[in-house]
Amino acid sequence: MAAASTFSCARHNPSPELIYQHASQAFLIGELKQCQDESERGYKQFIDSNPEWAWKFRILQARSALWRGLYEDVLEILDSRSLPPGHPAVAIPRLTLVGIANVYLHNFSEAEARLSDAEALCTNSVADDCGDLLEARGFFASEQKHSASAEKYYELSLSFATSHNDAFLKSTSLLNLGAEALSQGRFDEAIDRSQAAHEIAAAMNAKAVDLVVEGNLGWAYYELGDAEKAFTLLVDAKTLATQLHDLSNQENQLTNIGYIYMDQHKFGLAEESFQQALALAKGIKAKEQVYNALRVLARLALLESDPDKASQYAEQALTIAREAGNHLDELYPLLVQGQVAAQRGDATRARQIFEAVEHDRVCPAFLKWEAEHSLARLDEDRRALDSADREYRASLATFEAARSGVRHEDFQLSFLTNVARIYDDYVHFLLARGKTEDALRWADYSRARTLAEGLGLLSKDNHNRTGPPALTPSEISRRAKGTILFYWLGEKQSYLWAITPSITRLFPLAPGSEIDSLVKRYRKGLNGPEDVLSSSEDGRALYRILVEPAKAFLPRDTKVFIISDGSLNNLNFETLVVDQPRPHYWIEDADVVNASSLRVLAASFIHENPLRSAGEGKLTSRLLLIGNSVAPSKEYPELPRAGEQMANVARHFPASQRQVYQRALANPSAYLAGNPETFSHIHFVAHGTASRLSPLDSAIVLSKSAVDTEPFKLYARDIVQHRLHAELVTISACYGAGSRAYSGEGLVGLAWAFLRAGAHNVIASLWEVTDASTEQLMDRFYDELDSGASPDAALRAAKLSLLRGSAFHNPFYWAPFQLYTGS
Numbered sequence: 001m002a003a004a005s006t007f008s009c010a011r012h013n014p015s016p017e018l019i020y021q022h023a024s025q026a027f028l029i030g031e032l033k034q035c036q037d038e039s040e041r042g043y044k045q046f047i048d049s050n051p052e053w054a055w056k057f058r059i060l061q062a063r064s065a066l067w068r069g070l071y072e073d074v075l076e077i078l079d080s081r082s083l084p085p086g087h088p089a090v091a092i093p094r095l096t097l098v099g100i101a102n103v104y105l106h107n108f109s110e111a112e113a114r115l116s117d118a119e120a121l122c123t124n125s126v127a128d129d130c131g132d133l134l135e136a137r138g139f140f141a142s143e144q145k146h147s148a149s150a151e152k153y154y155e156l157s158l159s160f161a162t163s164h165n166d167a168f169l170k171s172t173s174l175l176n177l178g179a180e181a182l183s184q185g186r187f188d189e190a191i192d193r194s195q196a197a198h199e200i201a202a203a204m205n206a207k208a209v210d211l212v213v214e215g216n217l218g219w220a221y222y223e224l225g226d227a228e229k230a231f232t233l234l235v236d237a238k239t240l241a242t243q244l245h246d247l248s249n250q251e252n253q254l255t256n257i258g259y260i261y262m263d264q265h266k267f268g269l270a271e272e273s274f275q276q277a278l279a280l281a282k283g284i285k286a287k288e289q290v291y292n293a294l295r296v297l298a299r300l301a302l303l304e305s306d307p308d309k310a311s312q313y314a315e316q317a318l319t320i321a322r323e324a325g326n327h328l329d330e331l332y333p334l335l336v337q338g339q340v341a342a343q344r345g346d347a348t349r350a351r352q353i354f355e356a357v358e359h360d361r362v363c364p365a366f367l368k369w370e371a372e373h374s375l376a377r378l379d380e381d382r383r384a385l386d387s388a389d390r391e392y393r394a395s396l397a398t399f400e401a402a403r404s405g406v407r408h409e410d411f412q413l414s415f416l417t418n419v420a421r422i423y424d425d426y427v428h429f430l431l432a433r434g435k436t437e438d439a440l441r442w443a444d445y446s447r448a449r450t451l452a453e454g455l456g457l458l459s460k461d462n463h464n465r466t467g468p469p470a471l472t473p474s475e476i477s478r479r480a481k482g483t484i485l486f487y488w489l490g491e492k493q494s495y496l497w498a499i500t501p502s503i504t505r506l507f508p509l510a511p512g513s514e515i516d517s518l519v520k521r522y523r524k525g526l527n528g529p530e531d532v533l534s535s536s537e538d539g540r541a542l543y544r545i546l547v548e549p550a551k552a553f554l555p556r557d558t559k560v561f562i563i564s565d566g567s568l569n570n571l572n573f574e575t576l577v578v579d580q581p582r583p584h585y586w587i588e589d590a591d592v593v594n595a596s597s598l599r600v601l602a603a604s605f606i607h608e609n610p611l612r613s614a615g616e617g618k619l620t621s622r623l624l625l626i627g628n629s630v631a632p633s634k635e636y637p638e639l640p641r642a643g644e645q646m647a648n649v650a651r652h653f654p655a656s657q658r659q660v661y662q663r664a665l666a667n668p669s670a671y672l673a674g675n676p677e678t679f680s681h682i683h684f685v686a687h688g689t690a691s692r693l694s695p696l697d698s699a700i701v702l703s704k705s706a707v708d709t710e711p712f713k714l715y716a717r718d719i720v721q722h723r724l725h726a727e728l729v730t731i732s733a734c735y736g737a738g739s740r741a742y743s744g745e746g747l748v749g750l751a752w753a754f755l756r757a758g759a760h761n762v763i764a765s766l767w768e769v770t771d772a773s774t775e776q777l778m779d780r781f782y783d784e785l786d787s788g789a790s791p792d793a794a795l796r797a798a799k800l801s802l803l804r805g806s807a808f809h810n811p812f813y814w815a816p817f818q819l820y821t822g823s
Contacts, residue, residue, distance in 0.1 A: 016045075023039050039058070067246065074101040075098060075101050088122075092125065111140060172197070191220050251293070290320060376395060396426065431506070473504050485560060487546070518541055519568065563595050563601075572811070593819050623680075623683065625650055627642055627645075628663060629663065668711060681730075698753070716752070724759045727759075731751065731754075731765070732774055765816040766817075
């Protein structure tokens, strides 16, 4: 490498300090193999002339080998020659590294002896390496699943690092504290600690540390249900580990990536990933990593209906856990053994194992709810229906208790993904028993949870077994003055509840995967140049599947509230194609509104809006209009017709009843400090961004502030912090609705943020829009509002005006804007 040639040409006889400094720098930036090779050469060069320096090289060589996962090599390197006498600065790190290598190899008695020897030397020494010993003690405790002890040692090593100004040790101590929090299910804390470690590591360009941080963050997001974000992080970490010749982290990330493939039912890719991980783990003889690969291979075999292979893998994993005296590690493969017994029809053994896992005093929450779910499935198969019902509720209560411990709203959004399968099974179970209303109540309970809790409609601590509060669907439909179509996309069976003021009717639909495929193709077609009215069979098929079953409940021009699920959140139902009496879009037959859940919809008729005039029932109409901003960068050029749209919107409100911020004044502070809670109407004319991986980082792009350090983006996470009473928020920007649907939560982005802040209605776009069509649409929309139309009716009329009488008749122009109703 170029870096290696630098000192070889510097002079003929470089000093040990210079060579050591160069090798240490290679270690720091993650060039572990280069560091190991240079250190070995340094050791050989100085072993006779300067044994003390030679041993420093030997220690650095071993440390590089350790970070690469070459644990037996560490023992060989450090046992190859006697230590120079009377040098604790050499003896302490040597004993510490030997101890850590033995922990990885599960030689626990040898590890204890070596770490104890190092502790004895540290008693009478102030060597910097004693901080590494504290961290090693934490790792030893962690591997034995003594979490409290591990955290205590990591806190001590962090304190030591701070007092000794050791940035590297500080970053690894924070990294390990994050990993320990992750193992205990404290995901918010794990991410916070890992991010703190990243900041320190990045400042040092310590790629070896950042690599582990990236992997840990990936696993944290996976545990929080955000598989998309996790996959990106894990693949990046695996790529970097390969570049740095880090076998241990290659193995870790291959295992973690395999989990995501397995969850996506990409079993071939999962098997390949797990087997590669297992081969690497066996090659470096890392027992814990071998165990991790075996237990998940057991799970995969079970999903592929191969109980014999699943049992073999699980038994091998159990053996490793028992040999290590690690009871906690026994529980996962034990649960798999119970599921194997259930597949084989041995209900007695399966129940015995599931109950043992469920009631084990150290069982983590995710295994507990899996054990309870397994008991529910077992009882359902045996027709012990009352018992199955109790176990389903117990499983969901365990999950909800874990969810209540997640602090950050960002992470609450994705966490429900972890239990989507259990909700799906329970809804299906209730419907099979004819409990249609109960199934709808539980289905709705899983919807818009973070939104409902943030609005005070549900308690975040409701995790008892009695289930969600009662609903009156027909009453909600009556007060909403429309028909409600509530969708549930299930793995084996999907469902539609059609709800009117007088009746609730259930319709079975195709499995979710079939509907997903149609939606994906149709969305792609809507964004293309062709007229889908004549060219797309998908639009017709989706109408037949999703709407036609409830046609009898949908008189012409009725208001229809769509409560979507999964991929349906990305679909504008107005664009579905109806063939009779002539081919046309469904918007011509129905006034479509999008709602998050029955509970959120019901709240819109309960809460008083403080902006209503006393005794009149009318809103005090005030407009906050922001946009036509100065381009903050080349990435976000100025919108050519933004000024015209701003003027058209403004003319619908008297000058005394509007506040307009445009050009340089249209910055985030104008909104945040402009008392947005006092306005009945808020309208943005600007660029919008949608963040798939972090939806609360979706933003409206405005002008730069006079203070350069302030952002020019109004982020969704900031929007939710300012309570609103607006009757209508209009986001005339690209991707205002968001680009990513969360299980149970729907699309999360700018529209969700304004609803979460308290807006009653939000108009936002599903895809990028054009200036000219948007200006025309919005002008007609506000004309309709002036004439007394409700926001949904006004938006429909504006869309129909484009569809029937303009060059913008293609749904690409009018369909991206949707109305979302909240509380």
